[in-house]
Amino acid sequence: xxxxxxPRLNFYAGGRLDRAGLRRRDQEWVERLLxxxxxxxxxxxRQQSFILQAEMPAPAVLSAExxxxxxxxxxxxxxxxxxxxAETGTAxxxxxxxxxxxxxxxxxLSSVGRFADIRSVGPLLGQQEGQLLAYARxxxxxxxxxxxxxxxxxxxxxEEAGHQRRCTNSACNAVHFPRTDPAVIMAVTDGERxxxxxxxxxxxxxxxxxxxxVEPGExxxxxxxxxxxxEVGIVVEDVRYHSSQPxxxxxxxxxxxxxxATSTEIRLSPEEIAQAAWYTxxxxxxxxxxxxFRLPRRDSIARRLVEDWIKGE
Ligand SMILES: [Zn+2]
Numbered sequence: 001x002x003x004x005x006x007p008r009l010n011f012y013a014g015g016r017l018d019r020a021g022l023r024r025r026d027q028e029w030v031e032r033l034l035x036x037x038x039x040x041x042x043x044x045x046r047q048q049s050f051i052l053q054a055e056m057p058a059p060a061v062l063s064a065e066x067x068x069x070x071x072x073x074x075x076x077x078x079x080x081x082x083x084x085x086a087e088t089g090t091a092x093x094x095x096x097x098x099x100x101x102x103x104x105x106x107x108x109l110s111s112v113g114r115f116a117d118i119r120s121v122g123p124l125l126g127q128q129e130g131q132l133l134a135y136a137r138x139x140x141x142x143x144x145x146x147x148x149x150x151x152x153x154x155x156x157x158x159e160e161a162g163h164q165r166r167c168t169n170s171a172c173n174a175v176h177f178p179r180t181d182p183a184v185i186m187a188v189t190d191g192e193r194x195x196x197x198x199x200x201x202x203x204x205x206x207x208x209x210x211x212x213x214v215e216p217g218e219x220x221x222x223x224x225x226x227x228x229x230x231e232v233g234i235v236v237e238d239v240r241y242h243s244s245q246p247x248x249x250x251x252x253x254x255x256x257x258x259x260x261a262t263s264t265e266i267r268l269s270p271e272e273i274a275q276a277a278w279y280t281x282x283x284x285x286x287x288x289x290x291x292x293f294r295l296p297r298r299d300s301i302a303r304r305l306v307e308d309w310i311k312g313e
Contacts, residue, residue: 010245010256011122011299015131017081017092024079024161033079033091034071040090041067042080042136045097047250048115049133057121059129060113067095070108075099076143078162080135094136094162096143119249122299130299131246138248139163142178145250149174179251184223185211186257187305188236190264190278194309197232197276204291208302210273211254224257232276233267236260242308245301254301258309281310 024030033039041062043050052060062070071077076096082089103109118125118133125133139162146165149156154169156176167174187209188195196207212227214220221239228236236259245254266276284306287295296302 008243008304009127010243010254010301010304011127012130012134012246012248013244014127015081015135016128017083017132018086018089019081020079020086021163023086024163027161030079030161034077034093035064036091037064038090039064040092041071042092042094042132043067043070043097043109043115044094044137044140045100045103045115047117047137047141049118049121049137050109050113051116051121052113057116057124059125059133061092062108062112066108066112070097070106071095073097073099076140076158076162078136078139078143078158080132080139092132094140096140098144119297123297134246134248138180138246138251139178141248141250146176150176180246180248181252182214182220183211183247183252183254184214184220184227184257185209185254185302185305186224186228186236186239186259187242187309188228188234188259188261189309190261193278193280194284194306195228195232195234195261195266195276196279196306197273199272200274203294205294206296207275207279207293208296208300209305210276211302213252214255220255220257224259228259228261231269231272233265233269235262237262242305243301247301256301256305258305284310 050060052058074095074097078094080092080094082091084090103115122130149167149172151174152169152172154167156165156167159166165176197210198207210228210231214223224239225236228234238260240258242256242258247254268276287293295306
């Protein structure tokens with residue numbers, strides 16, 4: 001496969017860390033990495049990412065020495081993976097600091113960076129930087145939401161370097177794995193035009209392709225067809241996979257598709273969508289990008305689906 005044939009990565013994908021999925025089961029190895037001066041720590045506070053105090057946003061990653069007391073204060077720690085060689089590489093850990101009441105008053109944290117919502121800085125980050133922060137935020141969010149067993153209600157504890165949780169009730173002993181909720185997102189065309197809609201809660205002017213969560217007992221293609229029918233009353237066929245994007249805000253993966261409409265009359269479902277219309281390539285190429293009409297965020301697969309369609313891809 002040549003470089004040009006390779007599918008372009010969506011933002012928040014393309015991390016450089018080896019997740020060490022088998023080795024992280026070795027608790028002694030993980031403990032050694034936790035106290036290894038070479039290890040690096042990615043703080044998360046109440047779903048906000050730690051960003052350097054600099055003109056251009058970049059992840060603020062702490063050394064083991066700097067993170068010392070913060071590691072001890074962390075309510076959860078998860079091994080994100082290793083950078084470089086499997087034997088001598090640098091370990092990266094996500095550390096959950098939400099128990100701190102005011103991180104801006106912590107002398108170490110405030111000397112290095114500040115906490116910000118990744119969605120407010122995402123488009124300004126490099127690809128791997130965005131992936132690192134999204135991954136750390138996603139795995140820690142899962143821990144926060146699974147502190148109790150969904151089977152019996154007893155507390156759960158983290159295992160396997162933060163990649164599973166186990167129920168502490170020995171009669172139950174259920175194991176819970178990090179979850180990712182699949183959502184489909186689709187570029188629906190009538191051949192010449194692209195269907196875009198907007199929800200009332202979105203930023204002013206923003207229009208995007210349709211999307212929705214996959215339900216139990218349906219295929220991805222069926223979810224695409226059902227969502228389009230529900231939201232705008234249009235039947236689609238020829239549903240084809242495009243690409244996917246991690247979207248751990250808080251816990252989704254976006255699965256991108258294209259689909260062809262068999263009719264063009266829009267019948268809106270007002271609870272789902274406030275407005276929808278067909279747009280030509282020319283209309284989208286000359287989008288004013290203002291409060292009357294703007295395309296989705298630059299770091300989203302929604303934007304990429306629109307741009308690829310404009311380019312005829
Ligand atoms: Zn249980």
